[in-house]
Every structure is written in structure tokens, then in C-alpha cells.
Amino acid sequence: MLIEQFNPLEDKMIQVMDENGEIVNADLMPDLKSEEILELYKTMLKARTIDSAALSLQRQGRLLTYAPNLGQEAAQVGSGYALKKTDWAVSAFRELGMWLIKGWTIEKIFQYWYGSEWGSHFGEEIRLLPISVPISSQLSHAVGIAMAAKFRGESDAVIAYTGDGGTSQGEFHEALNFAAVYKTPNVFFIQNNQFAISIPSSKQTASKNLAVKALAYGMPGIKVDGNDVFAVLAVTRAALEYAIKEGPVLIEAYTFRMGAHTTSDDPSKYRTDEEVEPWKKRDPMLRLEKYLLQNDLLKEADIEHLKTSFQEEAMAAYQSIEHTSDTEIEEIFSHHYAEMTPQLEEQLADYLAFVERSQR
Amino acid sequence: MSNKINIVQAVQQALYNEMTLDETVVVYGQDVGVEGGVFRATVGLQKAFGSERIFDTPLSESAIVGSAVGMAINGFKPVVEIQFMGFIYPAVNQIVSHVSRYRNRTRGERHLPMVIRAPYGGGIRALELHSESTEAMFAHIPGLKVVIPSTPYDTKGLLISAIRDPDPVLFLEPKRIYRAFRQKVPEDAYTLPIGKAKIVKEGEDITVVTWGAMVPDVQKAVSTIDDISVEIIDLRTISPMDRETIVESVQKTGRILVVHEAAKSFGAGAEIVSVVNEKAFLSLEAPPTRLTGFDTIFPLPRGEKHYLPTPERIAKKIREIAAY
Ligand SMILES: Cc1ncc(C[n+]2csc(CCOP(=O)(O)OP(=O)(O)O)c2C)c(N)n1
Numbered sequence: 001m002l003i004e005q006f007n008p009l010e011d012k013m014i015q016v017m018d019e020n021g022e023i024v025n026a027d028l029m030p031d032l033k034s035e036e037i038l039e040l041y042k043t044m045l046k047a048r049t050i051d052s053a054a055l056s057l058q059r060q061g062r063l064l065t066y067a068p069n070l071g072q073e074a075a076q077v078g079s080g081y082a083l084k085k086t087d088w089a090v091s092a093f094r095e096l097g098m099w100l101i102k103g104w105t106i107e108k109i110f111q112y113w114y115g116s117e118w119g120s121h122f123g124e125e126i127r128l129l130p131i132s133v134p135i136s137s138q139l140s141h142a143v144g145i146a147m148a149a150k151f152r153g154e155s156d157a158v159i160a161y162t163g164d165g166g167t168s169q170g171e172f173h174e175a176l177n178f179a180a181v182y183k184t185p186n187v188f189f190i191q192n193n194q195f196a197i198s199i200p201s202s203k204q205t206a207s208k209n210l211a212v213k214a215l216a217y218g219m220p221g222i223k224v225d226g227n228d229v230f231a232v233l234a235v236t237r238a239a240l241e242y243a244i245k246e247g248p249v250l251i252e253a254y255t256f257r258m259g260a261h262t263t264s265d266d267p268s269k270y271r272t273d274e275e276v277e278p279w280k281k282r283d284p285m286l287r288l289e290k291y292l293l294q295n296d297l298l299k300e301a302d303i304e305h306l307k308t309s310f311q312e313e314a315m316a317a318y319q320s321i322e323h324t325s326d327t328e329i330e331e332i333f334s335h336h337y338a339e340m341t342p343q344l345e346e347q348l349a350d351y352l353a354f355v356e357r358s359q360r
Numbered sequence: 361m362s363n364k365i366n367i368v369q370a371v372q373q374a375l376y377n378e379m380t381l382d383e384t385v386v387v388y389g390q391d392v393g394v395e396g397g398v399f400r401a402t403v404g405l406q407k408a409f410g411s412e413r414i415f416d417t418p419l420s421e422s423a424i425v426g427s428a429v430g431m432a433i434n435g436f437k438p439v440v441e442i443q444f445m446g447f448i449y450p451a452v453n454q455i456v457s458h459v460s461r462y463r464n465r466t467r468g469e470r471h472l473p474m475v476i477r478a479p480y481g482g483g484i485r486a487l488e489l490h491s492e493s494t495e496a497m498f499a500h501i502p503g504l505k506v507v508i509p510s511t512p513y514d515t516k517g518l519l520i521s522a523i524r525d526p527d528p529v530l531f532l533e534p535k536r537i538y539r540a541f542r543q544k545v546p547e548d549a550y551t552l553p554i555g556k557a558k559i560v561k562e563g564e565d566i567t568v569v570t571w572g573a574m575v576p577d578v579q580k581a582v583s584t585i586d587d588i589s590v591e592i593i594d595l596r597t598i599s600p601m602d603r604e605t606i607v608e609s610v611q612k613t614g615r616i617l618v619v620h621e622a623a624k625s626f627g628a629g630a631e632i633v634s635v636v637n638e639k640a641f642l643s644l645e646a647p648p649t650r651l652t653g654f655d656t657i658f659p660l661p662r663g664e665k666h667y668l669p670t671p672e673r674i675a676k677k678i679r680e681i682a683a684y
Contacts, residue, residue: 144430341600
């Protein structure tokens with residue numbers, strides 16, 4: 001219903017909870033038990049805490065380049081929470097909140113950002129694809145996964161993420177078109193955080209919004225307040241259900257990247273404080289906290305307590321990988337094919353001999 | 361049971377055999393379903409296996425290859441067709457950024473049993489970009505395998521191996537000789553090892569390494585020479601290259617000529633010559649030599665006869681090297 005009825009050409013967006021934590025659209029409020037609402041909150045807070053831990057570790061030189069998530073927790077956690085265990089999620093690279101739900105452990109996530117391929121070896125049973133660096137190239141993988149699920153008659157859906165910048169890629173077009181033609185169970189989820197590094201979304205597209213792009217492919221497109229976790233959850237749930245029955249859906253989650261693009265970026269070069277200011281009021285955590293406090297689901301004192309425990313969890317996870325040894329030489333060679341080629345064997349042996357000799 | 365078939369029929373039979381034996385094998389691409397492929401390589405398959413397992417796609421190379429990555433991750437063995445090698449470029453992002461890298465980047469957790477087939481090579485009086493042979497571009501990419509057969513028997517055995525391979529294979533089919541000749545080929549499935557060259561003809565005085573549609577041209581050239589004993593090697597797999605067969609041959613003959621269609625500079629011939637220099641330098645009695653396409657854009661049909669090395673030019677080059 002929600003999916004079919006929404007018309008992105010009207011350029012509105014779906015909101016369930018406003019900036020004051022008031023439910024403004026009770027009809028769409030997802031049916032959640034108190035514990036579930038608290039779980040959403042805790043996951044968002046955990047993501048935010050890990051994110052800030054990662055940033056300070058990076059500043060201390062203990063992590064390498066890192067892409068922060070501040071401000072986007074509702075979009076990530078709301079969409080991730082809508083997935084059932086057997087649904088697949090296909091990452092871009094800024095989905096920390098969703099990753100935690102899918103089961104990518106904090107240790108493994110840190111391991112990735114600390115420069116090891118082992119970070120992306122997180123268990124085949126976890127239906128999550130690792131970070132995809134070439135923007136939007138992951139979207140067609142999601143289509144293939146969905147094609148396979150559909151062929152086998154499974155009722156699993158696949159959510160795939162990209163950014164506002166990602167919608168300018170040819171890969172975005174090819175994947176959405178392919179999915180629409182085969183009516184695959186795909187949900188394409190754009191985190192429109194207003195910037196692709198320094199480029200504002202106004203320079204990515206002349207479309208009214210990003211959801212409207214869906215119409216040309218013959219699929220529904222929905223724009224949702226990406227800082228409203230209830231709205232994101234409601235829309236994603238409906239989209240996943242629709243995708244399994246009818247075919248793909250495009251979601252634009254309207255949000256804001258409060259921090260830098262990555263740790264090597266300085267946003268003051270391309271945006272002013274005035275631009276950032278209004279988004280502080282719209283903060284997804286603040287909003288949910290207000291809701292929880294107003295509804296007696298949480299006490300102020302709990303917040304600090306939770307933060308401390310997540311901080312401890314993050315640091316313990318980091319410490320468990322901080323002193324792991326660098327990549328073994330053999331490993332650099334041994335995972336290119338099921339069996340090493342003679343070329344690889346020879347290059348490895350030469351290098352090992354060199355290393356051994358120089359250590360003598 | 362065996363039958364006499366040409367290369368394009370061998371492709372069709374390999375697909376037929378594997379689709380029969382393994383229901384996770386699916387085939388898709390542009391015009392492969394209803395029409396059976398612009399070269400008829402998939403003819404009859406949709407009738408036999410239904411449009412679930414062999415189907416037509418949007419005109420979308422990147423999504424064809426990218427979706428195959430997803431299908432391979434989720435339990436299938438996709439064999440996708442790129443209509444001509446000259447149109448593989450929209451999919452290069454997928455091939456280079458994902459297809460070749462998935463096993464390594466997940467430390468072996470997710471690997472991609474998939475095949476990308478494409479007709480390649482020139483000499484068929486075709487339009488622009490229908491004559492490409494850029495195998496070296498792909499052979500340069502770690503994590504890919506690049507296979508080029510030159511006979512119906514090898515085509516079938518190597519394609520079946522490619523489909524059964526746990527890793528991605530780029531399978532390039534020499535379209536100039538798709539229908540050039542027939543050969544007796546077993547009707548049942550069989551495999552041939554990827555990464556192994558074939559000695560087509562044994563000889564003592566000079567080694568000629570070649571592949572694809574140049575193999576019959578080299579054979580023709582050699583048939584005009586009776587005073588020099590030529591060993592012909594059909595490389596069959598460009599990457600990983602069978603260095604052993606080449607090096608052993610050159611250790612015996614002391615001379616080597618590489619013949620390929622692709623442009624000379626930075627081509628696969630350069631790699632072969634380097635291998636020979638590194639591993640058989642002291643056996644050499646003449647400079648390792650290449651006879652290849654020019655470093656030019658493949659000429660349109662009115663000029664293409666000048667581009668490909670002909671049997672006459674090959675024979676002359678063999679004589680020059682033998683007399684060095
Ligand atoms: C194909 C490609 N081009 C350029 C880059 C470099 N790059 C990394 S992230 C990024 C911006 C992505 O913007 P968007 O899709 O809006 O996602 P966001 O960073 O805002 O989450 C760019 C240009 C890349 N990774 N891939």
C-alpha cells in the first residue's frame with residue numbers, strides 16, 4: 001500500500017516521528033514492542049560510539065583511513081533492522097549501523113579499516129557482502145543475488161546501498177534497469193547525505209529528488225526522512241515485502257553527513273557551519289532519545305551508562321586486533337585462485353628466499 | 361559416441377552438456393535466448409532448458425557481468441556472453457574491480473565460479489570494434505584466467521573446464537575460425553586442463569607460439585616449409601601461461617617466434633619473449649621475435665588484409681630466424 005501510493009513527483013517525504021520525538025504519522029508507526037524500540041536505539045548508539053572511537057583511533061594513528069557515519073544512524077539501523085536473517089545486504093562503504101545488525105563483528109570491521117583482507121572474511125553464513133569501493137558497482141551484484149534467490153523460489157530479498165553520488169554512475173542505471181526487467185526482489189537504498197565528498201547533491205542530478213528516478217525504470221520510488229528511524233524501518237519493511245511479491249523498489253533516505261567524508265577530508269573547505277547547523281536539530285539520535293524519554297522507555301542516566309559500555313566494547317574489540325601481526329607473505333599470494341599458479345608460486349618462493357636471506 | 365562439429369557447435373555442445381549435468385549452470389546475455397546467439401553458439405538451448413536457465417538480457421554489459429557475480433555468490437554457475445569482445449569495455453569495471461578480486465578480498469570465503477564468453481579477433485570484414493583482440497589487457501589482471509581455444513575439440517573440453525572451475529574464466533572464442541573446419545568430438549562431456557599449452561607439431565629448429573585463429577595460419581605457413589623443422593605450440597590459455605612447455609621447446613630449438621593478432625607493443629608476445637629470456641637465455645641462437653598485428657587500430661574491412669600476419673609473412677619470418 002505505502003509503496004504503491006507514494007508519488008515521488010510530489011516531492012514529499014515520509015516521516016513518522018518529528019524532530020521533537022513526536023509521532024506525527026501514527027498510521028505508519030511500525031508495530032514494535034518496547035524492547036524492540038530500545039534495541040533500535042541501542043544499535044544506533046552503539047554505531048555512533050564505535051564511529052567516534054574509530055575516529056579517535058585514527059587520529060592517534062591506530063587505524064587507517066576511515067569513513068565516518070555520524071548523523072546517518074537512523075538510515076542504516078532502520079533499514080538494517082527491517083531485514084530478516086536470510087535477507088541479503090550489499091554494502092557500499094558507509095553502513096556501520098546496518099553491518100552491526102547483519103553480524104559483521106566490531107573486530108572484523110576494525111580489521112578492515114586497519115588494512116587487512118581478513119576484515120572481509122566474516123563468515124559465509126552472514127548474508128552480507130563486504131565494502132565495495134568502486135561506487136555503485138555493487139548494485140548489480142545485488143541483482144544477481146536476487147535473481148538466484150528468485151530462481152530457487154526462495155522468499156528472500158536483497159537490499160543494496162549507495163549514496164547520492166552513486167546515483168550518477170552508469171552502474172546505478174544498469175542495475176536498476178536489470179532488476180526492474182526481471183522483477184527481482186531488490187531494494188535499492190540511497191543514503192542521500194547531501195554530499196559526495198565535496199560535491200553537493202545539486203551537482204549530481206537535475207531531478208527533483210532521487211526517488212523519482214525509479215519511475216523511469218518502472219519501479220516504485222519512495223523518499224523517506226532518513227533521520228527518522230521509525231519511518232526508515234516502516235518504509236524499508238514495506239519495500240522488502242513488495243520486492244519479494246512484485247519486484248524492486250528504490251528508497252531515498254534523506255539525511256546528512258555530519259562529519260567528514262573520510263578521515264582525509266576537511267569539510268570546512270566546501271560547506272559552511274550555517275549549512276550544517278539546521279541538521280543538528282534533526283539529529284536521529286536526539287529525536288529517538290526524546291521519544292524514549294517522553295515515553296518512559298529510557299532514563300537520562302541509562303544513556304551515559306550505555307555509552308560507556310559500548311565504548312568499552314569498541315575498545316576491547318580494537319585491542320583484540322591491534323597487535324595482530326601484519327599480513328603473512330604467503331597470504332598475499334595464496335587467495336587469487338583455488339590453486340596457486342606456477343607464476344605465483346615462483347614469485348612467492350623468490351621473495352621468501354630474499355626475506356629469509358636478509359633476515360639472517 | 362562422437363560427432364564432427366565446428367568450433368561454434370563445440371561451444372553449444374559444451375553448454376548443452378554442462379546444463380544437463382549441473383542445474384546450477386545458467387546462460388545469459390544479449391540475444392542468446394530466443395535467437396540462439398548472433399553466432400548461433402547457444403542455438404536450441406532455450407528450447408531444451410527453458411527461459412529460466414537461458415535467457416536474454418537488457419543491452420547492459422556491466423549488469424550482465426555484475427549480476428553474474430551475484431549469482432555466483434548465491435549458488436549458481438553463470439556463463440554469460442558478451443556479444444563481441446569489442447563490447448566488453450562497459451563491463452571492465454566489474455571484471456577488474458570485482459570478478460578478479462572477490463576470492464582474494466574475502467580471503468577465499470567468497471569465490472566466483474563464472475565464465476564470461478566473448479567472440480574475439482579480426483578478419484571477418486566487420487564493423488568497427490568487431491575485430492578486437494585485447495586478451496593481454498585481461499591477462500594482465502591478477503585473479504582472472506584467460507582461455508583461447510583454436511579447435512572444436514579444445515573448445516569443448518576447455519569450456520567445460522572453465523564452467524567447472526571454481527574461479528572466473530574469460531573464454532575468448534576465435535570467431536574467424538568459428539566455422540572453418542570440423543573435427544571429431546566426443547558427444548559426452550570431457551575436460552581439458554586450463555593453463556596447459558598444446559604442441560600441435562613437433563620440430564627441432566624453431567618454436568612458433570601462437571593461439572586462436574592464428575593457429576591454422578601458422579600451420580599453413582609451416583606446410584610450405586620443408587627444409588626447417590618447426591615446432592608449433594598452441595598456447596590455449598593466455599593466463600596463467602604454460603611457461604614450461606614454451607621454455608622446454610626453446611631449450612630444444614634455440615629459436616622462437618610468437619605470432620598473434622593483437623597489437624605488438626605490450627601484447628602477450630612480449631610476456632612470452634620475456635619468459636624465454638629469463639628462463640632459456642643460454643639456449644637462444646637467435647633473438648626471440650614477434651610477428652603480430654600492428655600498433656594500429658584494427659583497420660576497417662577495406663584495409664584489414666594488411667593487418668593480420670599472413671601465412672606468407674609467417675613463413676618468411678620463420679626463415680629469417682632460422683637463418684640468423
Ligand atoms: C567509481 C568511483 N569513483 C570515485 C571514487 C572515489 N570516491 C569514494 S567515495 C566518493 C563519494 C561517494 O559519494 P556518495 O555516493 O554520495 O556516498 P557518500 O560518500 O556520501 O556516503 C568518491 C568520489 C570511487 N570510490 N569510485
